[in-house]
């Protein structure tokens with residue numbers, strides 16, 4: 001090994017200075033204020049502000065193109081913001097890029113594993129970027145492979161792995177430096193339900209260990225399952241903020257009655273349903289009636305002599321919150 | 333420097349009580365401080381690890397090919413080309429040996445600073461992994477360059493040994509041509525790397541570079557015959573060619589080829605200047621493109 005392993009005193013004492021505003025600032029691991037990013041004419045992130053306390057699972061929920069990845073890249077200290085301020089562990093990623101990134105584990109939207117290296121070597125190599133010695137990395141890599149349920153794949157080449165396995169390896173890789181903050185950009189997009197559940201379980205365990213999770217998703221069930229608190233983003237702006245339950249309480253009713261009358265009738269039936277429930281939403285394929293008691297609403301529909309092709313009563317979800325806020329569906 | 337000796341099996345749950353104490357990462361501040369100081373080396377280490385996977389190709393391409401040339405041209409062709417006067421009083425083999433050494437480094441540069449760069453930014457996006465770590469874009473660029481430089485040195489050194497065994501490097505300073513070849517590789521390779529880093533869509537640009545830049549440079553850089561035996565109309569190709577400047581320098585060291593000292597200095601300045609300019613441009617491209 002031709003790279004020195006020893007840390008000099010000088011290295012240890014050159015801790016980056018914390019930002020001035022201590023006090024209440026320090027209880028947050030991440031603080032963004034009016035964060036903005038433009039690419040030419042496109043404003044990908046349009047002045048968003050939020051703070052994340054240590055140990056929280058914080059979500060960015062929004063459709064494709066909302067600016068989630070762009071926000072994550074700025075937090076991750078790999079993309080320069082256009083304006084606004086950003087502080088991670090009290091540090092500005094623009095001036096303290098390496099220091100900020102040293103605190104983080106990052107799972108990007110697109111896997112960028114080293115396909116030419118074996119599974120385990122991917123972990124070792126990545127750990128080297130943090131200056132971690134092999135004596136630490138070897139047992140740590142084995143521990144993480146176990147965590148990611150990839151122990152029997154340790155010697156395989158990465159391109160032999162399934163999508164779910166690659167995703168788990170990317171997560172394992174992001175944990176090699178034992179970060180207290182983990183950034184996950186659409187961790188389960190494109191995975192089958194079983195692979196998603198394995199991943200969720202792993203993320204729960206990390207949360208239990210007190211790791212701060214920042215995750216983006218366009219799956220509302222994922223956001224509901226994993227996030228303590230989230231922001232709903234659309235077109236680079238924050239539409240709402242809160243816990244999944246409080247968002248549903250604030251922007252939706254307890255239950256939703258979904259009715260299908262066939263595509264022609266759906267558009268015109270609205271007037272005849274007037275007054276049932278608290279709010280009515282007409283979609284191309286169905287009509288949604290927001291009501292505290294869905295069954296009661298359905299009885300009212302029948303009482304008016306209307307006969308839907310199908311009807312379904314379900315609890316409100318973040319999908320409904322999104323629909324209410326933007327007038328559009330989250331997943332098309 | 334690898335892990336091959338370590339057992340890959342881990343005993344789930346059966347870890348000894350001492351183990352967790354070992355399994356502590358150093359603090360982020362230490363990670364950052366180390367990365368700031370050694371980051372380029374860390375990335376170079378990674379590139380070398382990947383190179384090791386195609387180590388034999390490297391040896392065959394870098395050494396086998398020029399040795400075949402050396403044999404065919406130097407031993408075969410030399411029986412026809414017997415006028416030593418035309419080649420500064422040395423054997424034809426001694427005349428072309430430095431040229432083949434330099435050309436091999438430049439050809440390696442044309443490979444190592446093109447496709448892998450495209451792989452880094454676009455195909456498999458290999459630069460984006462380390463970019464999320466404490467490493468900086470400059471360090472990723474320089475780590476890549478350091479690893480390739482090591483390849484230049486190794487490949488040129490093996491080649492030089494072969495040349496010396498052929499008895500084609502009469503001067504005691506011949507080994508310096510290993511360094512010259514490395515410099516020529518960087519001088520041609522770094523501007524090319526900057527170009528490769530600027531390419532967004534692969535439309536076969538690298539094949540064009542090979543066909544319309546590398547090949548003419550290889551043929552018209554005083555490689556197989558002195559540059560001044562060419563008509564002036566094509567001599568300029570040599571003057572702007574890192575292969576020519578490198579080859580002339582290599583000849584000075586490997587058999588005491590005589591040229592005005594000012595010209596020798598000019599070769600060095602040209603090669604270093606091009607390498608430095610290429611490095612600056614590369615750095616700028618990496619910072620700009622990764623930091624988007």
Ligand SMILES: Nc1ncnc2c1ncn2[C@@H]1O[C@H](COP(=O)(O)OP(=O)(O)O)[C@@H](O)[C@H]1O
Pocket residue numbers: 039042043044045062063064065066067068069070071624
């Ligand atoms: N590198 C880039 N260059 C130009 N435009 C970009 C770039 N990255 C993202 N965008 C644009 O910014 C917007 C937000 O993208 P992104 O952050 O990827 O959204 P999300 O992750 O929520 O799907 C989109 O309109 C996208 O086209």
Ligand SMILES: [Mg+2]
Pocket residue numbers: 065068069070109185186
């Ligand atoms: Mg995205």
